[in-house]
Amino acid sequence: MKLQSTLLLIIFALVILSCQSDPEIIFESQVNEDYRPIYHFTPETGWMNDPNGLVYLDGEYHLFYQHYPDSTVWGPMHWGHAVSTDLVNWESLPIALYPDSLGYIFSGSAVFDAENSSGLGTDENPPLVAIFTYHDAELANTDSETFQSQAIAFSLDKGRTWEKYEANPVLPNPGIRDFRDPKVSQITNPDGSKSWLMTLAVLDQINFYSSPDLKNWSLIGVFGKNIGAHGGVWECPDLLPFKTPSGEDKWVLLVSINPGGPQNGSATQYFIGDFENGQFTPDDTMIRWLDYGPDNYAGVTYSNLPAEQNRTLFIGWMSNWLYANEVPTVAWRSAMTVPRELSLFDVNGTLLLKSAPALELEKLRSKEFLVNDQSSTLPSEAVEIAAEIESDSFTMSFSNVAGDSLILSKENGLVSIDRRKAGKSDFNKYFAAIHSAPMSWEAKEIRIFMDASSIELFVNDGELAMTSILFPSSPWQNVTVSENVDSLKIYKLKK
Ligand code: FRU
Incomplete structure (x- = not known):
């Protein structure tokens, strides 16, 4: 009995001590809410960067995000998770993806595999599939170049719980240090068949891969070596189909770059052109920026929006790598931008991308x-x-x-x-x-x-x-x- 109570006392003391080792999170964070936005999404506590896996399913807009719950500075990345039915009220859900022996869970996307092409669900219950980058932090500290690879996980319960695919990675590293941020979308081929297209940031260019089943990927094209801004590494690409104001089909390729933006540090550039069989051909060599402020980075768009919405919805991370780890918030770090609707417009014969606040924001008034x-x-x-x-x-x-x-x-x-x-x-x-x-x-x-x-x-x-x-x-x-x-x-x- 005496031994039991001594043991209990020791366990209690250890718990108290471990809490005190991170006082910022356990204590101060719960009282200091300075600078907490009123209607922008922030994590309840801890670090956040890029939006990930923006996907709409059964009336819910999912927002996954780069998250380190144990600190307010960047660290081992998880996918945090929130959902909204109206894009203005967000409900935080439990963490979706935890790092594991293959590495941290870096940025990526999510798609609804309606035809169960991956076989990860059933025809009656097709899966939501997340495609993300594994970042092996230990390997990154060595001379190895192969520490980033692409992997998948799936959910059969509307994103509430996730299982990682047993044969990960699905796209191993070919020997390139910066090899990350897969954005996947479904493409209808000229013969009417469907395939998956992955847009991937590879150092300072974009690689396009194709897959029939989200598991087997082949390289079909590269873009960007001698065009656009190259003041830093390319990250978080997104390839989007648009109609021009005169009804022509065009593709827009978003590419975040850090550093090398129009202000100091991080920003998102974009290219307008044609895309066919893995080849992106830009209309011109002009450098275009999605947002000229210092604090809109790594933004991407929603997949699987109902066709009747007929819009392209974007959310960005409202910070800049120049100072993201130092901003003076205590409980959490970083917020997302308001959701924005992207479309093409024409100014004196030049096509540009417009980002308008999403209509739903009027509900906040x-x-x-x-x-x-x-x-x-x-x-x-x-x-x-x-x-x-x-x-x-x-x-x-x-x-x-x-x-x-x-x-x-x-x-x-x-x-x-x-x-x-x-x-x-x-x-x-x-x-x-x-x-x-x-x-x-x-x-x-x-x-x-x-x-x-x-x-x-x-x-x-x-x-x-x-x-x-x-x-x-x-x-x-x-x-x-x-x-x-x-x-x-x-x-x-x-x-
Ligand atoms: C962009 C980025 C991504 C990477 C993630 C890591 O801000 O650097 O390229 O996947 O953040 O958290």
Whole structure:
């Protein structure tokens, strides 16, 4: 009896000690919610980066994400999981994929294998299949080049539980260090048959692979060696079919790059062209950026959306590898962007990609304020602001009681977000900066999504998008606009 209670006492002491070894997570995190967004997705605790496996199934939008639950800095990657029925309310679910003896679970995608081509489900209950990169961290610390490979896992219960395929990896490493982030989609071939297409980031090019069953993959094409921005490694590609405004078929290839973006650090470039038999042929050599702000990275689009939605839905990671591990949140790190709808538009004969806030975001509006003045108080930390612009230029400044300021503007063909004095920035020397984007065509209206620690600016419904995170010392309280801003509306947004 005495021995038993001594043993219990020792176990109790060990549990207490192990909790204290990571006080940030166990204690502080549960009380310090500073900067927690009100309507952007964040993990409850721990680290998050890229969105993964964006797939729609039976009324649910799944959001898997790069996650390290044991710390607020990047580490052994898991796939965290959340679902939403409306793209604005997210329910966190248990972790979907844990690292194992083959490695960490890096970024990837998920598809609904409706015809059970993989044989991982049954005809009555076809599987949801996740395709991800294994990153063998031990091997990565050696001279080996073969530490990243592609693997699959499947779920037969709408993503609630997952089983890894017993014969992983399905695409072994051919001897290339950076070999990751598989994005898979289903393609209908000219003869009407279907096959799976994988778009993979390979150092600083994109490889295309084809498969009949998600298990056997063959290389069918490569793209990108001498085109586009090459200031860093290419990551998280996504190949998407679109119609141009004149009804022509085009393909868009999203490629995230780190570093080497238009601002310092990470960003997503894209190419527009044709895609046939594994060959992507770009229309031109112009470098295009999906979002000119510093904080929209590794974004990808939803698969298996119902055809009647007839849209391409995108979510990005709202941070930048320059400082992602250092931002001053305590319980968690990083949020996702609001969901955006991508489409092609034409400006003076040049095709560009537009990112408009998803329609569902209107559901967040709780109260509307029509502002007739050039200045107004803000009803909450979470607001949407919409305004019309006269004469192609504007200034909009935010202030708070702490004396911080944040300035958005368009002047002389440049759209800018100046966050130099927008609050805490001493955690990284690159953070306090003014970020600008060229916009040679007319700005007619703007929409802004502001949350506790971010701002997303959409000019002309997303013809130009800029995303920036911010850490104001107190909530933004006041907005002041220049005379050429008209019909100013402020919506209070709910949780
Ligand atoms: C992009 C990225 C991916 C990789 C993942 C690791 O942000 O570097 O290329 O799979 O993050 O967490």
